[in-house]
Amino acid sequence: xxxxxxxxxxRQEFLEITPLIEDIVAKSGTKNGICHIYVPHTTCGLTxxxxxDPSVKADILSVLEQLIPENGRYRHSExxxxxxxxxxxxxxxxxVIIEGxxxxxxxxxxxxxxxxxxxxTRQIWIKTxx
Amino acid sequence: xxxxxxxxxxRQEFLEITPLIEDIVAKSGTKNGICHIYVPHTTCGLTxxxxxDPSVKADILSVLEQLIPENGRYRHSExxxxxxxxxxxxxxxxxVIIEGxxxxxxxxxxxxxxxxxxxxTRQIWIKTxx
Amino acid sequence: xxxxxxxxxxRQEFLEITPLIEDIVAKSGTKNGICHIYVPHTTCGLTxxxxxDPSVKADILSVLEQLIPENGRYRHSExxxxxxxxxxxxxxxxxVIIEGxxxxxxxxxxxxxxxxxxxxTRQIWIKTxx
Numbered sequence: 001x002x003x004x005x006x007x008x009x010x011r012q013e014f015l016e017i018t019p020l021i022e023d024i025v026a027k028s029g030t031k032n033g034i035c036h037i038y039v040p041h042t043t044c045g046l047t048x049x050x051x052x053d054p055s056v057k058a059d060i061l062s063v064l065e066q067l068i069p070e071n072g073r074y075r076h077s078e079x080x081x082x083x084x085x086x087x088x089x090x091x092x093x094x095x096v097i098i099e100g101x102x103x104x105x106x107x108x109x110x111x112x113x114x115x116x117x118x119x120x121t122r123q124i125w126i127k128t129x130x
Numbered sequence: 131x132x133x134x135x136x137x138x139x140x141r142q143e144f145l146e147i148t149p150l151i152e153d154i155v156a157k158s159g160t161k162n163g164i165c166h167i168y169v170p171h172t173t174c175g176l177t178x179x180x181x182x183d184p185s186v187k188a189d190i191l192s193v194l195e196q197l198i199p200e201n202g203r204y205r206h207s208e209x210x211x212x213x214x215x216x217x218x219x220x221x222x223x224x225x226v227i228i229e230g231x232x233x234x235x236x237x238x239x240x241x242x243x244x245x246x247x248x249x250x251t252r253q254i255w256i257k258t259x260x
Numbered sequence: 261x262x263x264x265x266x267x268x269x270x271r272q273e274f275l276e277i278t279p280l281i282e283d284i285v286a287k288s289g290t291k292n293g294i295c296h297i298y299v300p301h302t303t304c305g306l307t308x309x310x311x312x313d314p315s316v317k318a319d320i321l322s323v324l325e326q327l328i329p330e331n332g333r334y335r336h337s338e339x340x341x342x343x344x345x346x347x348x349x350x351x352x353x354x355x356v357i358i359e360g361x362x363x364x365x366x367x368x369x370x371x372x373x374x375x376x377x378x379x380x381t382r383q384i385w386i387k388t389x390x
Contacts (some may be wrong), residue, residue: 001292001359032131034166034259036294036355040366042310047218050172055205056214062205063198063215068323075315075322084316085323088307092369093355095166095223097257099131104255106170109222125364127357129259129294129389162261164296164389177348180302185335186344192335193328193345225296225353227387229261234385236300239352259389 002028002126008118012065012083014047014057015113017124021096022103024126031101033130037094040125043083043117045090051110064089064116083116090114098128132158132256138248142195142213144177144187145243147254151226152233154256161231163260167224170255173213173247175220181240194219194246213246220244228258262288262386268378272325272343274307274317275373277384281356282363284386291361293390297354300385303343303377305350311370324349324376343376350374358388 002024008015025035039046050056064086074081094111097104105111113122132154138145155165169176180186194216204211224241227234235241243252262284268275285295299306310316324346334341354371357364365371373382 001357001364034257034294036357038355038357038364040364040369042308042316042366042368048172048222049214049218053206053208055207056172056211059204059206059211060215060218063202067197067327072323074319076313076319077315078313081316081319084309085320088309088320089219089349091221091351092308095168095225095355097131097166097168097255104131104168104170106172106253108172109170123366125357127294164387178302178352179344179348183336183338185337186302186341189334189336189341190345190348193332197327219349221351225298225355227261227296227298227385234261234298234300236302236383238302239300 004124005121007121008115011118012061013115016051016110017113018110021111021126025098025103025128028128030098030128030130033098033128035096035098035103036127038125039092040123043080043087044122045087045092045114046094047090047112047114048109050108052108080117086116134254135251137251138245141248142191143245146181146240147243148240151241151256155228155233155258158258160228160258160260163228163258165226165228165233166257168255169222170253173210173217174252175217175222175244176224177220177242177244178239180238182238210247216246264384267381268375271378272321273375276311276370277373278370281371281386285358285363285388288388290358290388290390293358293388295356295358295363296387298385299352300383303340303347304382305347305352305374306354307350307372307374308369310368312368340377346376
């Protein structure tokens with residue numbers, strides 16, 4: 001298992017991690033298989049979406065905030081209930097195909113860490129299987 | 131890696147792809163393992179749900195449209211922001227168990243491509259691991 | 261493939277299944293690999309979230325109910341359309357890393373069965389790959 005550690009800088013943001021994952025796949029020597037990507041947190045998630053126009057990630061964050069506002073009425077008293085809910089909606093694990101020694105993503109796809117309760121130091125765990 | 135290419139016919143629709151995936155699993159010769167299903171797009175997703183009553187998929191599309199309307203206020207200027215958001219909520223990868231050479235789904239389960247910005251030609255990528 | 265059978269006791273609830281999954285991983289003898297967890301149903305799902313404060317799961321259920329009410333207007337006539345939709349939003353498959361013979365979860369993470377149309381008897385299917 002490989003680990004990436006990174007620092008987020010806002011309460012809510014999407015950070016692209018595609019090149020970091022590609023590096024790990026290259027170093028793993030896995031030619032054909034699956035790259036499993038996992039976040040060990042409960043207030044951030046993972047998603048795949050467009051990495052060309054940054055307004056796409058802004059729209060996703062904005063709609064999630066409209067549907068699940070930070071300042072809604074929640075029972076959990078730490079002020080980050082919205083972040084827990086958003087993380088379950090985006091999800092904590094992704095599986096991406098490896099072929100020819102590299103990650104197979106669609107033309108417009110990037111892999112994003114979805115921070116919902118930053119700024120924090122976050123980890124991403126990666127395991128490749130052949 | 132195997133590929134399925136299919137054409138969607140509406141802006142938003144769920145297309146069942148279960149028989150296509152079952153064919154690929156049968157041809158792969160994988161007796162026991164996992165079937166990874168992946169869409170390389172950013173405005174369509176994948177989900178598992180009931181394939182008996184078509185009103186179930188209509189209800190999912192209808193609720194997503196109420197929550198994330200095509201004509202909402204978004205920054206991304208291509209008119210398909212709702213499709214990007216819906217695809218991240220449904221997700222882009224699925225992992226289904228293979229046993230005895232066939233896909234193990236629940237009695238009422240089917241696998242669906244979720245088109246949110248069609249009609250388009252879409253690909254589905256499949257990789258089985260033993 | 262291993263199976264867990266459990267009974268839910270309410271229409272909507274999150275049941276923690278982490279210790280059950282950990283037992284299966286230990287018995288499987290898998291030292292390094294991936295644990296695939298799958299629900300073969302269409303009105304319940306799986307998620308990972310905080311298992312320390314039970315108010316987190318209550319908040320997730322409560323927000324999903326606000327956004328997708330049981331008594332909304334749906335076409336599917338069985339009275340459980342909300343449950344089908346919520347299950348697709350949470351998802352039906354999870355992939356968690358195994359290292360050193362045990363499941364690698366974050367400090368605050370637990371694995372939950374998300375019941376949306378109980379009480380029912382539910383199955384969870386588990387397959388580990390090295």
